[in-house]
Amino acid sequence: MRRREDLVVAAGLLLLALGTAAVAAAQEAATAPGADDAAILERVGRYVLAYHEQLAQVVADERYLQVAPQLPLANPERTRNLRSEVILVRPEGSAAYKLFRDVVEVNGRRVRDREERLAELFFSSPATLDKIAAESSRYNIGPVISNFNVPTTVLYFLEPANQANFRFEPAGEVEIDGVRTRVFRFTETAQPTLVRFNFRDIPSAGAIWVDPADGRVLRTRLQIQAADNRGRPLNVETAVDFRLVPALGLLAPVEMREEYTVAGVAVFTGRAVYDNFRRFAVQVDQSVDSPPVDEP
Structure with a gap:
């Protein structure tokens, strides 16, 4: 028994x-991504490579509202409105594109030394990634990470050479503007990481919404978790929406939203909208030929 x-x-x-x-x-x-998902991600990689080449010929207007409610009382400016022109550029000796933010106005006032700084950046010396990032973030307020407050950061992650640094997981389907998109969550697994903060690796995570038929990216979400300068937990999230611009025949970023929290308290929010997309050809001579600026 x-x-x-x-x-x-x-x-x-x-x-x-x-x-x-x-x-x-x-x-x-x-x-785990199956054969179909792997094929979709491969299409995404091809799309992003071609997309960077196409978008590098396009200039857009950016209106960027930054709010930093937790700045010290000694700094009375806790809200800033930036009006800029943005364009993708490829620095000398780099295989990667970087979004350059040419700030035209700060809180409605014209930037006076703009042309001199552009000449110094692009003509007097090679325009490196660090120089472009520094110039693009010159007028930011609050604890903004320069790699993060550009709408194309996640697209760089999706290039074929960089996809191996991430783990992708399917996360269902969502309809966006009539397109049945496939959603993938991603987590960075390799070091050094593609985004660094305070000279430290910070793995990126987030999600992408893509058209499975051709790899087009319609939405991105990006998140990092790190420590601020005082060792407190810092959480950063950005979300970007892409929409078709008929005049260009391609998708373009139309809105970017950001939020920074330290120990659960919001210390910075940002919202950038993009419009007036137009193609731009660079002419090099003794002066700086900036894209035309629409007067308000």
């Missing part, structure tokens, strides 16, 4: 183990 009970218990444990293994396998299959 005892032997029979032992056999029953053993059989039950075996069935439980098999059931647990089956559930784990099903969960793994549900989250």
Whole structure:
């Protein structure tokens, strides 16, 4: 009788183990990219490479509202409106494109030394990634990470050479502007990370909404978790929406939203909108040929 009970218990444990293994396998299959998902991500990579080449010929107007409610009382300016022109540029010796923000107005006032700074950046010396990032973030307020407050950051992650640095997991489907998009969550797994803060690696995470048919990216979300200069937990999130611009025949970023929280308290929010997209050809001579500025 005892032997029979032992056999029953053993059989039950075996069935439980098999059931647990089956559930784990099903969960793994549900989250790991399958053959179709891998093909979609490959299309996304090809799309992003071509997209950067196309968008590099386009200038857009950016209206960027920054709010930093937790700045010290010694700094009375806690809200800033920036009006800029933005364009993708590829610095000398770099394979990557960087969004350059040419600030035209700050709180409605024209930037006076703009042309001199542009000449120094692009003609007097090679325009490196660090110089472009510094110039593009010159007028930011609050704890803005320069790699983050550009709408094309996640697209750089999606280039074929960079996808291997991330783990992608399918996360369902969502309809955006009539397109049934495939959603993928991503987590950076390689070091050094593509975004750094305070000279430290900070793995990126987020999600992308893509057209499975051709790899077009319609929405991105990006998140990092790090420590601020005082060691407090810092959480940064950005979201970008892309829409079709008929005049260009391609998708372009139309809105970017940001939020920075330290220890759960919002210390910075930003909202940038983009419009007036137009193609731009650079002419190099003794002067700086800036894109035309629409007067308010």
